[in-house]
Amino acid sequence: MRWWWREIAGLVLPVACGGCGRARTSLCEACRWALCGAGGRRVRPVPEPVGLPVVCAAAPYADAVRAVLLGHKERGALGLAGPLGVALAGAVRASVACGRSGGGPLLLVPVPSARRVVRARGHDAARRIALAAAAEIRRTGVAARVVPVLRQRRAVADQSGLGARERLANLAGALEVAAGGGKLLAAGRPVLVDDLMTTGASLVEAARVLRAGSEPQFRGVVQMSAAVVAAPPMSFEINRN
Secondary structure (H helix, E strand, O other): OOHHHHHHHHHHOOOEOOOOOOEOOOOOHHHHHHHHOOOOEEEOOOOOOOOOOEEEEEEEOOHHHHHHHHHHHOOOOHHHHHHHHHHHHHHHHHHHHHHOOOOOOEEEEEOOOOHHHHHHHOOOHHHHHHHHHHHHHHHOOOOEEEOOOEEEOOOOOOOOOOOHHHHHHHHOOOEEEOOOHHHHHOOOEEEEEEEEOOOOHHHHHHHHHHHOOOOHHHOOOOOOEEEEEEEOHHHEHHHOO
């Protein structure tokens, strides 16, 4: 019996569920189902900002799902990127079905975080989840890859504590497309991806930049969709009257 392997694994691997804290599992079946079980549903923030593409989310941002996202993003539980990627893949499939985004391979475009935020966390959470999602989509036989062509062109204020209008103003003009990005995106179906949508301001700015790209190949990228792991519970269309 390789008891020593178990002891070493216990030191370097998660020993509690990232959603509920249950011992001896990185993510229990109940929390995995809460995260991935729905597959992806249409969401609309209230109020819905002008310019927001079709967005689908895998799960409501609450309880176990909130804990898993924060564990991965803020506490460095990188082993949770796999199930988060599975959840995002389901949202991507749903958004493509709703958004009529054209043909070709799926091109997952992560919404970039501020460089200072990435440095502080020690990893790019949205990009890591996007890579896991692309791998999950390819596993089902659909061509998909991550195309990280968006960049921050200026500093933005911390979004926490800002209202919907303030977030839109804070992010207006904050992003740009990297050189050559238009050519890359012309080769498939762009899908904006992020871990969380709250007011939709980040996705509005990202979509604006894609639509306004200056390269000739890029001007045709008008139709696109977006997918996130989680969104506020009341943004899910199924919850509306």
